Amino acid sequence: MxxxxxxxxxxxxxxxxxxxxxxxxxxxxxxxxxxxxxxxxADTETLNQRASQGDVDVxxxxxxxxxxxxxxxxxxxxxxxxxxxxxxxxxxxxxxxxTGPEGLAALRGKRxxxxxxxxxxxxxxxxxxxxxxxxxxxxxPYARVFESLRAHExxxxxxxxxxxxxxxxxxxxxxxxxxxxxxxLTGGLPLPLGGNAIRRGLGDEAIAKISRLSRASIVWALExxxxxxxxxxxxxxRKDVVVDRALLDRYLTMYANADTLELPPDGRKAVTELFTRxxxxxxxxxxxPVAFAP
Numbered sequence: 001m002x003x004x005x006x007x008x009x010x011x012x013x014x015x016x017x018x019x020x021x022x023x024x025x026x027x028x029x030x031x032x033x034x035x036x037x038x039x040x041x042a043d044t045e046t047l048n049q050r051a052s053q054g055d056v057d058v059x060x061x062x063x064x065x066x067x068x069x070x071x072x073x074x075x076x077x078x079x080x081x082x083x084x085x086x087x088x089x090x091x092x093x094x095x096x097x098x099t100g101p102e103g104l105a106a107l108r109g110k111r112x113x114x115x116x117x118x119x120x121x122x123x124x125x126x127x128x129x130x131x132x133x134x135x136x137x138x139x140x141p142y143a144r145v146f147e148s149l150r151a152h153e154x155x156x157x158x159x160x161x162x163x164x165x166x167x168x169x170x171x172x173x174x175x176x177x178x179x180x181x182x183x184x185l186t187g188g189l190p191l192p193l194g195g196n197a198i199r200r201g202l203g204d205e206a207i208a209k210i211s212r213l214s215r216a217s218i219v220w221a222l223e224x225x226x227x228x229x230x231x232x233x234x235x236x237x238r239k240d241v242v243v244d245r246a247l248l249d250r251y252l253t254m255y256a257n258a259d260t261l262e263l264p265p266d267g268r269k270a271v272t273e274l275f276t277r278x279x280x281x282x283x284x285x286x287x288x289p290v291a292f293a294p
Contacts, residue, residue: 008035008036010056013044019232021260023221023228024221024224035209043138044161045115045117045119049118054201057210059196059197060195061195062194063193063271066197075290076195076196076214076215077292078196078211078261079196080194081193081194082260083179085179086177086180086254088193089164089174090158091156092107094171094173098176104129105129112134112155112158113136120194124181126281127278128181137154186270189270190267193255196214208293215262221256229248232248275287
C-alpha cells in the first residue's frame with residue numbers, strides 16, 4: 001500500500017469511547033496527510049466476527065478476540081479501553097441469587113446473559129466463575145438484555161459499554177465487577193477490554209503513518225474534550241440509548257483517558273496475562289504472541 005492517496009477502512013462500534021478516538025480524524029480536525037479514512041460502525045461482537053476476514057485496515061476488537069487474529073493484525077499502542085479496578089459488570093434483580101453475601105459464587109450453574117462469545121467480558125467471567133450457562137443476548141438493541149432479565153429468561157446479565165452505568169436506573173443490582181475480580185486474580189493488573197488492531201498487510205510504512213495519525217486524533221480529542229462531547233451528544237443515533245452529557249463524561253473518564261492515549265507497561269503486561277490465563281484455562285489453543293505497531 002502506498003499512502004500518498006490511499007483509502008483506509010476503519011471499523012469501530014457506536015459506543016462513545018470508540019467514536020471519541022476517531023472523531024477528530026473523521027471530522028477534519030487533523031491533517032490526514034493524503035489518506036482518505038472511511039469508517040463503518042457495528043456492535044462489538046459483529047466487529048469481533050468481522051475481524052477474522054482481515055478486510056478492514058483498522059478495526060476495534062475485544063482484546064480476547066485478538067488471540068484469533070494475531071496472524072493478520074498488530075495491536076495499536078493507543079486506542080485501548082482499559083479498566084483499572086472496574087470493567088463489565090454482572091447484574092441481577094434485587095434479592096435474586098448473586099445479590100447477597102455469596103456474590104458471584106451464587107450464580108454457579110445459573111443462566112447468565114453475555115454480550116458475545118468473543119468478548120473479553122465473557123472470557124474474564126469464565127476465569128472468575130467456573131460453571132454457568134451462557135446465553136448470548138445481542139448488544140443491539142441496547143434494551144434487550146434488561147428485557148431478558150425482567151422476563152426471567154436469564155438469572156443474571158453481564159453488561160458492557162454504557163449498560164454498566166445505567167443498570168441501577170433500570171432497577172437492577174450489582175453482583176460482581178469483572179475489573180475488580182481481574183485485579184484480585186492478577187495482583188492488581190488493569191483489565192484490557194478492547195483495542196484497535198491494524199492489518200499487517202498494509203506494510204511497515206503505512207502502518208507507522210496510520211498509527212501516528214490515529215494517535216493524533218486521540219490527542220486532539222483529549223485536548224478538546226468538551227467540543228467532542230457536545231458533538232457526540234448531538235449526534236447520538238442509538239434510539240434506545242439515553243446518553244446525556246453527565247453519563248458521557250463519566251463513561252469517557254473510564255474508557256477514553258491516558259491509558260487510551262498510550263497503553264502503559266502494566267497494560268501491556270495485562271494483555272499477555274489475559275492470553276496466558278485464557279490458554280491455561282483451555283480457552284485458547286495457545287497464547288498468541290502479542291505484537292504492537294509503532
